[in-house]
Amino acid sequence: MVKPAPIYPLPLAGHRFVNMGPWEFYFIAKLFLYFGGFMGFHFLANLAFAFCLMTPLPGARLERVRQLIAFPAGLVLFYYDTWFPSFVRLISQISAIEEFDVKYLFELVGRLFNPWVVAALCLLYGIYFIARRRLRIITFIGLAMLATLVPVATKSPMGGVSELFNRTSRAEGRPEDADYFSATPPKDSELTGVLNSFYEYESSRAVAFPTPSASDPPFDILVVQVCSLSWDDLDFVKERSNPLFDRFNIVFSNFNSAASYSGPAVIRLLRSSAGHQKHHDLYDPPTLSAQTFENLKKIGYDPQLAMNHDGRYGNLLVDIRERGGMKSTPFSNKTATPYLQSFDGTPVYDDFSVLSKWWEQRLKSSSERVALFYNTVSLHDGNRYAGGASGRSLETYHPRLRKLMSDLEKFFVQVEISGRRAVVVFIPEHGASIRGDKMQIAGMREIPSPRIGHVPVGVKLIGLQLSGDEKPLIAKDPSSYLAVSKLLAEFIGRNPFVVSRPDLEEYVRELPVSGFVSENADLVVMRYGRQYFMHSKDTAWVEYDPTP
Numbered sequence: 001m002v003k004p005a006p007i008y009p010l011p012l013a014g015h016r017f018v019n020m021g022p023w024e025f026y027f028i029a030k031l032f033l034y035f036g037g038f039m040g041f042h043f044l045a046n047l048a049f050a051f052c053l054m055t056p057l058p059g060a061r062l063e064r065v066r067q068l069i070a071f072p073a074g075l076v077l078f079y080y081d082t083w084f085p086s087f088v089r090l091i092s093q094i095s096a097i098e099e100f101d102v103k104y105l106f107e108l109v110g111r112l113f114n115p116w117v118v119a120a121l122c123l124l125y126g127i128y129f130i131a132r133r134r135l136r137i138i139t140f141i142g143l144a145m146l147a148t149l150v151p152v153a154t155k156s157p158m159g160g161v162s163e164l165f166n167r168t169s170r171a172e173g174r175p176e177d178a179d180y181f182s183a184t185p186p187k188d189s190e191l192t193g194v195l196n197s198f199y200e201y202e203s204s205r206a207v208a209f210p211t212p213s214a215s216d217p218p219f220d221i222l223v224v225q226v227c228s229l230s231w232d233d234l235d236f237v238k239e240r241s242n243p244l245f246d247r248f249n250i251v252f253s254n255f256n257s258a259a260s261y262s263g264p265a266v267i268r269l270l271r272s273s274a275g276h277q278k279h280h281d282l283y284d285p286p287t288l289s290a291q292t293f294e295n296l297k298k299i300g301y302d303p304q305l306a307m308n309h310d311g312r313y314g315n316l317l318v319d320i321r322e323r324g325g326m327k328s329t330p331f332s333n334k335t336a337t338p339y340l341q342s343f344d345g346t347p348v349y350d351d352f353s354v355l356s357k358w359w360e361q362r363l364k365s366s367s368e369r370v371a372l373f374y375n376t377v378s379l380h381d382g383n384r385y386a387g388g389a390s391g392r393s394l395e396t397y398h399p400r401l402r403k404l405m406s407d408l409e410k411f412f413v414q415v416e417i418s419g420r421r422a423v424v425v426f427i428p429e430h431g432a433s434i435r436g437d438k439m440q441i442a443g444m445r446e447i448p449s450p451r452i453g454h455v456p457v458g459v460k461l462i463g464l465q466l467s468g469d470e471k472p473l474i475a476k477d478p479s480s481y482l483a484v485s486k487l488l489a490e491f492i493g494r495n496p497f498v499v500s501r502p503d504l505e506e507y508v509r510e511l512p513v514s515g516f517v518s519e520n521a522d523l524v525v526m527r528y529g530r531q532y533f534m535h536s537k538d539t540a541w542v543e544y545d546p547t548p
Contacts, residue, residue, distance in 0.1 A: 202275030230431025248458035270324025272481035291325030343382025421463030
C-alpha cells in the first residue's frame with residue numbers, strides 16, 4: 001500500500017512548511033484570550049514566531065534544538081502579549097516585590113488563575129484534539145491571526161479636544177456604557193494630538209490662595225488621603241450608600257485620581273495648585289506655585305503631617321517631603337493602637353487612634369489655622385489583621401472599609417464636639433481594583449483604568465449650624481486635583497462659616513473641569529468621546545475595555 005504524501009499548508013516563496021504540532025494550541029489559546037479581551041496580540045512578533053516553528057529543518061537534532069529555544073521564547077512572547085507590566089517595569093519593581101511576605105506572594109499568584117477561563121481552555125483543547133485529525137488547523141490559525149488586524153468598532157467621539165471634558169458622564173461616577181458606535185476608530189495621530197493638547201492646556205492652569213480676612217472666623221483644613229478606594233470598589237462590596245457619604249456637604253461623583261499607585265497620587269495631591277503634569281515630570285523638583293501646603297503656609301496655615309504607617313514602603317515619605325514639598329515632621333503614631341500588619345510586615349495603626357491623638361495635640365497648639373495632610377493605608381492590598389488568623393486581603397477588604405468609614409465618622413464627631421471649625425477633604429489615592437477587569441486581575445493596578453481612577457471625593461464643613469437632614473451637593477462635572485485646590489481657595493476667600501447656611505452651589509459652580517487622563521511610568525489611559533484608550537511606550541493606542 002502506497003503511503004499518501006503529506007499535505008504542507010501555507011506555501012511561501014517555493015518553500016513548504018510543516019505543521020507546528022503542539023504549538024498549534026499555543027496560538028489557539030492566545031487568540032482565544034485575545035478575542036475574549038483577556039490579553040493583547042502583537043501580530044508581527046507572533047507571525048515571525050509561527051514561521052520559525054513551521055520552517056522545515058534538516059534532521060531531528062536541529063528540531064530538538066529549535067524546540068529547546070522555542071519554549072522560553074514562547075513564554076516570553078506570551079508575557080509580552082499580556083497586559084502585565086513590561087519587562088523593564090517588572091525588573092525595576094523587583095526590590096519592592098522582595099519586601100512582600102510569603103503569604104501575600106502566594107495570594108497574588110492565586111489571583112492569576114480564572115477558573116472559568118481555565119475551564120474554557122480545557123474544553124477548547126478537547127475540541128482541538130478531535131478536530132486536528134480531520135482539519136488543517138494551521139489554516140484557521142492563520143486566518144484568525146489576520147483577523148486581529150481588522151479594526152474593531154468603537155464608540156465614536158464627537159470630535160476635538162473638547163471630548164476630554166465631556167460633561168455628560170453619569171453622576172454615579174461609573175465608566176460609561178456604549179450608546180452608539182462607529183466603524184472608524186480614531187487614528188493614533190489624532191489621539192496623540194489630543195493628549196499633547198491636554199498637557200499643554202493643563203500646564204497653563206493654576207490656583208492661588210487668597211489671604212484670609214482677619215475678621216473671618218478661622219478654620220482648619222484637614223485633608224484625608226485614603227489608599228485603595230474607588231466607586232467601583234464601593235459598588236462591588238455594596239457600600240456606595242455608606243452613612244459616611246451622607247455626612248459630607250459636597251461629593252465629587254466624577255473625580256479622576258489620575259494615578260493607580262500611591263506615590264504619584266500623593267505627589268499630584270500635594271501639587272494640586274497646578275494643572276495635571278506628565279507622570280515623569282512628577283519626579284522633577286516641584287515649582288513653589290504648585291505646592292498646595294506650602295501655599296497654605298504662606299497665608300497663615302500651619303502645615304502638619306500624620307500617617308497610620310511609617311511611610312517607608314515605596315519611599316512614600318520621600319515623595320511627600322521632596323516631591324510634594326510637605327516638609328513637616330510626621331506626627332508620631334507610636335502611641336496609637338496597632339490594627340493591621342502590612343504586606344511588608346510593618347504595623348498599620350488604627351485610624352481613629354492616630355487621628356484622635358493628633359487632634360488632642362492640635363487643640364493644645366497655639367496655631368490659629370492648621371492644614372493637616374493625613375495618609376492612611378488601612379485598605380491597601382495585602383494587609384492582614386495583626387495578632388491573629390486572617391483571610392486573604394481581598395476577603396477582608398469589606399470589613400476594613402467599614403471600619404475606616406466608622407473611624408472617620410467618630411473623628412468628625414470629635415472635631416465637632418471640640419467647637420473648632422474645619423473643612424475636611426476625603427480623597428482616595430486610587431482604587432483597589434478589588435474585582436479587576438478583563439485586562440488585569442483583581443488587586444492589580446498596573447493599568448490606570450477608569451475603574452481605578454474614578455474615586456469618591458467628599459468635603460465636609462464642620463462647624464456649620466445645619467438642621468442635619470441636608471443631602472450632599474453632588475458635583476457631577478469631570479474633575480481632578482485642581483478642583484480641590486480651587487474649592488479650598490474659594491472657602492478661604494469667601495469664608496463659608498460667616499453665615500449659618502452658605503450656598504454651596506456658588507462654590508462648586510465654576511470649579512475647573514478636567515478630562516480623564518490617568519497614567520503611570522509605562523501607560524496612559526485617556527477618555528475620548530465615550531470610550532477609553534490606552535497607550536504605552538512600545539505599542540500604539542488600543543481601545544480599553546473596563547468591563548469586569
